[in-house]
Amino acid sequence: MERVRYYWDYLGLDDLLGAQRLASAEDGATPAHDEMLFIVTHQAFELWFKQILWELESVVDTLAAVPVDERDMGQVLHRLERIKEIQPLLVQQFAVLETMTPLDFLDFRDQLIPASGFQSVQFRLIENRLGLDPAKRMKIQGAPYTSRLSQEHAQRLLASESQPTLLGVLDAWLARTPFLHFGDFDFWSAYRDAVTAMIERDRKLIATNASLDEVSRQQQLDAFETTVETFATLFERERWEDLRARGKRRLSHEAFLAALLISLYRDEPAFHTPHRLLRTLVDLDIGFNAFRNAHAQLVHRTIGGRIGTGGTSGHEYLEAAARRHRVFTDLFDLATYSVPRDELPRLPAEVRQQMAFRFQSG
Template sequence: MDDAAGTGASGPEPNGADTTSTRPEREATYYRDYLGLDEILGAIRPVSRMADGKPAHDEHLFIVTHQAFELWFAQMLHELDAVLADLDRDPVPDTAMGQVVHRLERMVVIVPTLLSQFTVLETMTPLDFLDFRDELVPASGFQSAQFRLLENRLGLTASKRLKIQGAVYTSRLDARDAATVSEAEEGRSLRAVVDDWLARTPFVRLDGFDLWAAYGDAVRTMLDRDRRLIASNPSVDEVVRDQQLASFEQTEAAFATLLDRDRWDDLRAQGKRAFSHEAIRAALLIQLYRDQPALHLPFRLLVALVDLDTGMTAFRQAHARMVRRAIGARVGTGGTSGHAYLEAATSKHTVFGDLADLATFHLPRRELPALPEHVRQEMGFRYDAGGGGVGGGGAGASTS
C-alpha cells in the first residue's frame, strides 16, 4: 500500500541513460488525495437529531454500510462493462476470453463481501433503527440506480420486474436516475450478448455426425430405464408411485422441449424461457463435454453466470431478511410493502435461470454420445513441434 504514494521522481534507465529531464514532472501522490478521502468521509452526513441535539449513533453505521454497497456496485458495473465490450464482438478474440471469465469470476467473489456487510448492519437493533428511520422517508435502497443498472445490464427485463403499487420501478427514481436505468433497458445486456456468443458455437454442428440425434437416443434409453425402475419399485406404495410417475412425466416433457425447437420457441414466446434454442443447446454441449480442452473456459464462463445470478438472489434474500428484522411487517421507507416485496423479488428477478436448469438435461459421462475423433482433435490442445506453439481448438475458438 505504501508503494502507491510514490514521489513521481524519475531515476536513470536500466541501460544507464538518464531520461529525467525529458519526463514531465508531477506532484507527489498523497494517500488521502489519491483516494479522495476528504470527499468520501465528508459524505457521511447524518440527518437525525436526538433530544441532546446529536445524531442517532447508529445512523453513521447505516450510511457507511450503504455507501460501501454503492462502491462495490460501481466496481461490479466496471467489470461488467469490460465483459460486455469484449464479449459483444463477432468473433470474440481468443485472447479476450480469459479476461472475460476472470472479470465475471471477480464479480462472483464480490458478492460475499456484500453479504458480509449485512452481518455488520444487523448489529443495529430495531430500536436503534427507529431512532432515525422516520428521517429517511421517502429515501430507500430501492432508489439505488446503480443496483437497477446492474440488473438491467445483466439482462433483467422490465416484463419480469415486480411493480410497486401498480407502478413501474422507475417511478421511485428521480428524472436523472430514471433516464439512466431506462437507457440500460434498451442497450445490449449480458444475457443477450451471451446468447449470441453461444449460438455461434461451431461444435454444435458436426460434419458427418448428428450429435443431437445421438443425444436424443441416449435420453430415450435413460428415460425408459428410469420409468421401469419407478414402476417396479417394491419399496413404495401406489400413492407414492403415482406421485413419482407424475414428476417423471414432467422430466420427460422438459427433455421433449429441449429436443424440439418449436416447443422451446413457444415457451420463449410466453416468457417462460429466455435463451434461444441454439444458445441453450450450445450451453448444454459445453457442460456435457467440458473435459475437452477447448471448452474449459466456456464452461467456467457458464458457471460464473449461474453463480453470479445465484449471488444476486442471495443478496436480495439477505436484504429481505434484514428489512424484516429491522421493521417487521411495516411499509418500507420507499413506499413498497417492505419485506414482502423484497422476498417476492428474490424468486422473480433472475436472469440466467435457463442455464441453471441445464442440470436437468445432464447424462452420466458413460452414456454420453462419443465424439468423432476429428472433433475431439479440434477441441484439444496440440503441440506443433515445427511451429513451437500450441495449436488446436483453443478456448476462444469454441464460441467465436
C-alpha cells in the same frame, strides 16, 4: 510544475469522508448514534456496486465482439471471478448493519421517508446489465421501478435497458459455437436416443419400486412425465420459442443447445474455458441471490412486517423479488438434461481432434 501525489487528495477523501450527513442531526438536533453506521454501510455497498459495474461493463464489451478473440476469454473469466469474490463481502456487510437493533433504527427511520434502497440506481444498472427481463420486474404499487426515481435517473435506467446485456452477448456467443453441427454426424438424434433410454430406465425404476404404494407410485409417475415433457421442448424449436415468448426460457434455442453441449462434453479441451464461464455465471446468480436473501432477512428482523420507507410490503416484496429477478436460470436448468458420461454419444474422432489442444513445434 511537478505534481506531488498526496494520499488524501488522490482518494478524494474530502468528498468521501465529508459525505456522511446524518438526517437525525439536522437543525442542530442530537444525532441518532446508529445512523452513521446506516449511512457508511450503504455507501460501502454503493462503492462495491460501482466496482461490479466497472467489471461487468468491460466483460459485456469484450463478449460483444464478433467473433470474440479467444485470447480475451481469460480476462473475461478473471473479471467475473472478481465480482464473485465481492459478493460474499456484500453479504457480510449486512451482518455489521444487523448490530443495529429495531429500536436503534426507529430513532431515525421516519426521517428517511420516502428514500429507500429501492432507488439505488447502481443496483438497477447491475440488474439491467446482467440482463434482467424488464417484463419480469416487480412493480411498486402497480407502477414501474423507475417511478420512484428522479427524471434524470429514470431516463438513465430506461436507456440502460436497451444496451447490450451479459445474457444477450452470452446468447450470441453460444449460438456461434462452431461445434453445434458435426458434418454428417447427427449428434442431436444420437443424444435423443441416449435420453430416451435414460427416461425409460428411470420410468421403470419408479414402476417397479417395491417401497412405493400405488398412490405414491402414480404421483411420482405423473411428476416424472413433467420432466419428460421438459425434454420434448429441447428437441422442438417451436415449443422452445413458445416457452421463451412466455418468459419461461431466456436463451435462444441454439444458445441453449450449445450450452448443453459444452456442459455434456466439458472434458474436451476446447470446452474447458466455455464451461468455466457457464459455471461462473451460475455462481454469480447464486451470489446476487444470496445478497437479496440476506437483505430480505435483515429487513424482516429490523422492521418486522412493516412496509418499507419506499412503500413496498417490505420483506415480502424483497423475498418475491429474489425469486423473480434471477437472470441465468437457463444455465441452472442445463442439469435437467445431463446424461451419465458413459451413455453420451461418442463424438467422431475428427471432431474430438479439433477440440483438443495441439502444440506444434518448429
